[in-house]
Amino acid sequence: VYIENGTQTLLTNTTKLYYAWDTTAVSDGFYWINITALDSGNWSNTSTAKRSVIVANTFHIAAPADGSWYTGCNATNITITWSAAANATNYTVVVKYGNTGVFTTTVNGTTAYWEPDNYNYGDGNYSIYVYANNNTLTPSTINASNNGITVTIKVPGVSIWKSDEIDVATSKLVVGNSVSIKLKDMPVDTYWKIYKPVYGSSALSWEKVFEEDEADVEIDSNGKATFPTYITLDVAGLWIVAKYSGGSANFSDFKFFWVNTSTPHTLELDKTSIKYGYTGNITATVTEGGSPVEGAWVDMRDSTSALVTRFKTGSSGTADQFNMTEILQSHYVDNYTFIAYKDDDSPSTNYGTTGYTTNYGNHSGFSRTNYSYIMYGPYDPPEMNSTSVTFKVETDTPEITLSNTTVYWSFPDIIDVNVTDHNGKGITGALVRIKNSDGTYFKDGDYNLSITEVSNGNYTIEFPAEAANWTHLGVNSTKWYVVVSYDIDSDTTEEWNGTARFTVTKAPTIRMQLVNYVDKKIDVPAYSGTTTLSVGEVNIKFKVLSELYGEEFNSSSNGNITVTGDILYPATYYYDSSNGYWQVNVTPIKGGGSVTIEVDWDDVNDSVSESFTVVNGTVVTVTPAEFTVDNNVTINVTVKDKNGLALPYATVVLFWNQTGSNKINETSGDATPGKGKDGVYTFLLTKDDQLDQAPIYINVAVKNTHGSGYMYGYAKLKMDAKHDIQVNVTPT
Template identity: 30%
Template sequence: MKGNKIIATLVVLTMLLSTLVVLNQLNVVNKASAQPGVDEWGHATKELVYGVSYAKNTIEINTTGWNTGIHYLYYPTYKCTTGAGRPADDFSWDGPFEVLGDQVYVNASDADDDKLYTYNQPVTFNRSGMWILDDDGSYDIDDPASFDGYIWVNSSMAYTITSINDFSFGSTDDVSIEVKEGDVLANCRFALIDPENTTILNSATGGDTVTIDADEFTMAGDYTVRAYRDLDEVLAQYYYLDEIGDAAYSETYGTAAFFDTIYNYTTIGPWDPPEKMADEKTFTVTTAKPTMVLTNTTLYWGYAANIDINITAPDGTGIVASTDDLAIRAPDGTYYHEADFTYFDFISQGLGNYTIVLQQWNTSNDADWDMLDSGTFYVIFGYDQAGSSMEEWNSSVGSMNRFVVKTTLAPVQLKIVDDGDGNANKKVNIPVFTDGGGVDGIEIIFNITGTSITNEGGRLYYGDDTGEDWRNITVTGDLLWALN
């Protein structure tokens, strides 16, 4: 029994030791995944912020595991050139940092936390970013093990961005945005990010109101505004234009290949974090409702008809899209696109003009007409103009895009097939009359539909059958030349 108990105890101890090893490994992985300036603030026991005056000797540093003795504080130096765009150039830690000429340090003891000694003077950190503590000032920027510890100084959220109201896509109004420090307009960097996270503006405010042209809003969705400024100038103020596509400053700033030869983002965090920033503001460019005009909005089941549609933006410009963006909404809520019909056609005429052609009923297209049985229908226009996940235009349901299909007998209808110049737009140049030569005639082709879709009793078309008199048709107009 004793032997079995000993074996069981050893098994339990082995399991516990294995668990401790696994937990220790998990802890190491967790530390390795922490990112300075993103989710890890270093060895300070409280958040530190640029420009804040901290009372003398009140900042505590977690020195657990450090060698006892003096560890000086070194500040980050983010350098850029004075060339076009102020590109980033070099990184180092310099110092030790001084207060009134005295070097700031931590005297690590056996305690877990030790004071940052500032010679009984208040201390203000003069730049944001990663500061290190080291006992001899020898370090490798690519090797965190080469220095004893670090603190992260966060940006001051000193700026505010005015709220921006949501507006509809296609609006012709420019957008004005202000960035302030207190009640004063701030001179800082300003960035506008579109719904696909592409920076479309990255420039200076110039201490003035920023006006964004309406044409910049090329898609519907959520837009983000950021404001920030670099104040720890070495050679010049940094402009934050080195990320791909001039991407705005964020927690990932510094990960682009451009920075590979300058510093290590993984161990040092975002490049040259701004000293002053604003909480970003978001506003939405909503899906817009275009203006739609339909002709021939009362149809009779089975009778040939054209529905002409004109679709325009708020500025009156025709919206040119694919006929795939048109649909007919049935009374039961079903949407029918051109592909759902076999014989009905959706045609783009250009400049925002479209035509839905419904053929006269016959036994072949009966299935098409069955989709338009009777009731109130709507022509729906939904267009993702930017090719993103959100439509810029959607007509929804309304009186402007409504038509009715009736099952009663239709009145006699006249339809122009050719107005004399090869189309049926009812616009044609009047022939020139010459003295002695007369005038060349225009042949106008039209048909007259009767009250039967099956020609029952000869009432499908008038004018074709024996006994029908062309003299029953009268042509009138402002200018007609008599030929005979």
């Protein structure tokens, strides 16, 4: 094994397939490794590819020291130095704030300068890394041995409140207080003067607290001094004690103290917690000593301190109302904070669209002449504020409606689930599961259970067939629930969570399983056509099952289906063998009516029925109920809603109950006699208008505006044959 770097060569023989090289025993530098293999006859073969290694035992970051910290003027230019690495062509310096890189530079020497004085930098710990580079080598980059040293930046007004030389308790440095400023550990025989900040709209400047003929203090032989006059702290922010000579201050050589905001305001909310589905406003009121405060800002912030919205108080001390209906469209369950504050110095600051926090001034787009956030702290803090108020938005319970609350053990079945907020708006995207009394949850796909979202807050649960699947769902479970949850912002805290109970029981001898209209609500259907008209039909689909899995009523030869109720003509029905269900076609005639389907099944010697409520539709009556052909007849149609209110603006059409062109007449109501007044519509059917066939029915179809659409209704009258044929039979 050959290891060499031009000035140093190591050679060793070994019978093993590895060699441990102690790199700490050699000097820094670039090394080549090569290997020659020899057989028993000393025939040799040398590897054709050398491997390169860089030894960098002494490459490390020399300054700043790990754990050092900076603040104020000494944080404007941080010097980073390191020892040289062998064979390096240049070096890359990286500074990270957490995992985010905030500074990168590449230099040829062993010194770099980091100036953390713009909005990219804030209070906290920073990690420094140095890398030696040589793109002609592999690897092309190596790390300093102590990479990742930590330095801390302390921002005035955020994590540090005064220079050590300011001999005043920080608890006294609050707006409104009068204090005596004392200095200690200062350079002897120097002069110093106090300045307070002037936070302008375009620049930061300084205003002398004392005039020229007043005190600027000289540091005594003990390094101490006391300003002779008490100072009233009237501006929040960074005050400086600057070195003073020749009639001017040296603003690059100063000590500082931070004047904190006072808290005289009281903030009250009319509610401190709501459910997520709440719709309405929250009112915030700011007072001081019981009197309203005008011109204070009230911020609403989320748990990350990000601004949600903010309003300014009026003369009553009340902010514009916080519209939670709008806010909760993009903000979710969380602990929010409300705080009130007022900037009382001149000029006052509105704090833009971000509001005031200790980070104000340290954000993109913010720029003021003579100002650096890291050097001077937050820009123009408010002079007065309130204690914060916690406002909770809590998980809400949705409105859950189940189409079916009884499911039969081991049978396939369906529950349609409707999930809405408290205003009836469908909640989409929710997680729907079922839970048994053991507390076990089952989701879509578990043991052939199917749970799908249809649309607009509607979901369908399809239960599997066969006991093998049901055994996994819970043999002895006595309580079953549909569980709906929705974590909209995926933060592990749900905005919606609710349950609805259903029952699992043994199947009855015979039962009807609805395929559609599972809520048992139907409407009067629309008629169709203009000159060739047809009445509408409702197509009700269902299965008829016995208590034995797999046994269904599927042939009229095994029983009978009867349809009764408020219907126009006898219903028709058939068995759809391709889909495995019965379909009944029926025309309900009026709103508020009902339709009942009854099935008698001979094989099980039992019957079952379901009744459907007709929800939307008009109520139509016609006189006469019948008349004889070949007579002029006046037909009066009365149209009302299901509550008995006359409908004077309906469309009424009469047509023969036959195929082909069958329209008789049509009118649209205008509330005049015979055209809708009191809901009555009058038609004259002359002999010439009548067909030459009888008996035959005339259909009366009605359309009336209902919401954004229409509702319909039907009636019929019979044109009967004349019974005037005389028959003479001879002989008698």
